Amino acid sequence: MLYDVIIIGAGPAGITAGIYAKRANLNVLVFEKGAPGGQILSTAEIENYPGFKKTTGFELASSMFEHLLELGVEVVYEEVTDIMSEENIKKVVANQITYETKAVLFATGAIPRRLGVAGEDLYASNGISWCAICDGPLYKDKEVVVIGGGNSAVEESLFLSNIVKHITLVQNLDHLTADPKAVELLKKVKNIRFIYEAKVKEFLGQNGLTHVVVQTKDGEEVIKADGVFEYVGLEPVTSFVKNLNITNQQGYIVVKEDMSTNVKGIFSAGDVNQKHIRQIVTAVSDGAIAIQNITKYLESL
């Protein structure tokens, strides 16, 4: 079977692209290696997606994915591990099976960046989490440390503040960089302490995580922590496509306005792209633009 387009990733960008592709009568296949919905599944509340004044990441992800399935789009729950680009045919490898397609759309998104300090690997997913909505309830009435000061750190701290006993938020800058409205709300929270201009040095514990060592302007501080939530930026999911030479130095895919890359027939959409704003609305917009231009590309073959 030769597909018109294979979409890699079923986050907001990939789901939107799947919907647009099916409606454009393209023969489309979507791959998803995890749970459909991507990063929004680790988002507690969403208040900036038009049409949904206040929703949860889970609800939005579920309704987006239902929309895709209702149209009859074929989804394969496997990780794509390799892509080979020949003149007009691309080969996509997943679970040792090779699928052939005329065009490929990357919508592989991004994953949380790690700090890379001592103890992080030891306590990863066992004391240190990157998802408050998934793991927050484990720390009911306990003390947690949130690391970061951008939108994710601030929004997820708001969510955690209703569950945990106390939050210490550690930020490397002298201020929070999240949206002013969210910052204002967090500043009103009673069970939070902010430590600015501080860097995490180490995670400590004997039988499980117990403390975070932080270097502040005034010296070293050892903070009690039953759990830690890290929000220090993102990394694009592109390590498996290094051979295509379509990424910048940071690993983000470089695209033109029409979402095409420098390899004919390979397009990319969403957070994985080199761009300024990584949000649901920009991801879905990229997905729609990409399919419009993939359709034109297919007509030109």
Ligand SMILES: Cc1cc2nc3c(=O)[nH]c(=O)nc-3n(C[C@H](O)[C@H](O)[C@H](O)COP(=O)(O)OP(=O)(O)OC[C@H]3O[C@@H](n4cnc5c(N)ncnc54)[C@H](O)[C@@H]3O)c2cc1C
């Ligand atoms: C904590 C948090 C809070 C956020 N809050 C908001 C908010 O309130 N409002 C907002 O607009 N945005 C928010 N965002 C950002 C928003 O979630 C992202 O911009 C959006 O999800 C990007 O969509 P995407 O489809 O590009 O990528 P992703 O959501 O990252 O989805 C990519 C998908 O591709 C899959 N994938 C990756 N590699 C492969 C592979 N090799 N094979 C198969 N599948 C693969 C992944 O499993 C994933 O499902 C938040 C993000 C986080 C982390």
